[in-house]
Amino acid sequence: MRDIKRRMEYYPSYDRSGIAAHLEAMAAKGLILERITSSFWYYRRSEPQELHYAVTYDADASAFDPVPDEAKSEFYELCAHEGWEFVTAFAEMQIFANRRKHPTPLETDPVVELEAIERSAGRRLTRPYWAILAFSIVVAFLGLGGLISDPLYSLSGLWGVPVGLMFLLLGSAATAELISYYRWRKQAREAAARGESVETKGPVKLTRALILASYVPLTLALINILIAGDNLYRLIFAAFLTAILISTVAARASVDRLRRSGSSRAKSRSASFIIPFAVTLALCGALIGFSGSFTGLAEESYNGDPRYVNYSLSLSDLTDADLSGYIRAQNHRASVILAQSGIDESYHENYRGGPGEDLGTLEYRTTIPKFAALYGFCEDIASRGGEPVDAAPWGALRAYHMGGNDYTLCYDGRIVEIYLPFSPTPQQQRTVGEKLGA
Helix, strand or coil, X not given: CCCEEEECCCCCCCCHHHHHHHXXXXXXXXXXXXXXXXXXXXXXXXXXXXXXXEEEECCCCXXXXXXXXXXXXXXXXXXXXXXXXXXXXXXCEEEEEECCCCCCCCCCCHHHHHHHHHHHHHHHHHHHHHHHHHHHHHHHHHHHCHHHHCHHHHHCCCCHHHHHHHHHHHHHHHHHHHHHHHHXXXXXXXXXXXXXXXXXXXXXXXXXXXXXXXXXXXXXXXXXHHHHCCHHHHHHHHHHHHHHHXXXXXXXXXXXXXXXXXXXXXXXXXXXXXXXXXXXXXXXXXXHHCHHHHHHHHHHHHHCCHHHCCCCCCHHHCCCCCXXXXXXXXXXXXXXCXXXXXXXXXXXXXXXXCCCCCCCCEEEEEEEECCHHHHHHHHHHHCCCCEEECCHHHCCCEEEEEECCEEEEEECCEEEEEECCCCCCHHHHHHHXXXXXX
């Protein structure tokens, strides 16, 4: 059995009472805290012990301070006289353990303690969490807003909806933390004015549940990219993941080495920014060096999986007019549940081959559910607000007139939304069915 166990903990930095109670419960199970990093808490396996823990805050401390910190040695010695042994520190938070049954409290002045916690929380909680909340609102709106305006387009994307949902959950976690902290701070200020202290209680269970839940849409985005994405998307994702992994490991190792060698706070902090930037820059340079290989990958991305593309109809199939000057733009996107492909064929007078005749713009979009159970849902969305019409001229199972020259056509395994530049004749309807319904 390994002597060290690491865990991801979700306690807010100001929750001194919750952290102390948690560490006491862990010690009773034979897991004694060794150190804390930005990602994990490390515990040493031991015999179950009855320990008391206390958490204090040094608002002037930083995660980049050298270790051991000689400036705090005298303070640690004073604490040791009362049985409080220094365990570890992370940024402003310092953790002590005491083996005595009824130890003397480390903090005796509620006003001083509250000031230290507020300064620490401002640096470690309120400012970053407000930034996380603001960013989460923007990303969640961009990722999930399309579910209202164009659900089929959003659900056929690789990462928009999953990432939007992930940040909605993370933003909710940040909101819960902020509300809890401000409520506690109000009570603590009133109590400190009376010379009393208030126990902290962060929304640990709720925060943990929201953070763990955010892994589900993140996993879905990963599955989308690996299964439904093309090689270009996979390459971009792999490069992004590699940059994060290498830069994080390199920065953490370098900062840890600098701190242990006694380097200044400024030097360690600079390394934490410079190293990730340098790694990302080097990786981008390497990708640019191989840019010649991207053309084929981009073309594959453009054409998409042949099972889920439908580019067969053109204006030239519907009219004998001179179509010089027309630009035909293809688009395709697919997730693990839906695929969409479409055409936008529009006139541009100055385009090569012009001037030709401007008949208007032909657009159509084919939605292909990858699971039969989704077909009814997709039909309901695509035909919303439409009037059922005779489907026989289109060779379709069902047809809906969406207004003007716009129609939604339901074929076996696919739904076509087409926007014609003119009112179709019966022959043109048959042509649409032959081209897009097969």
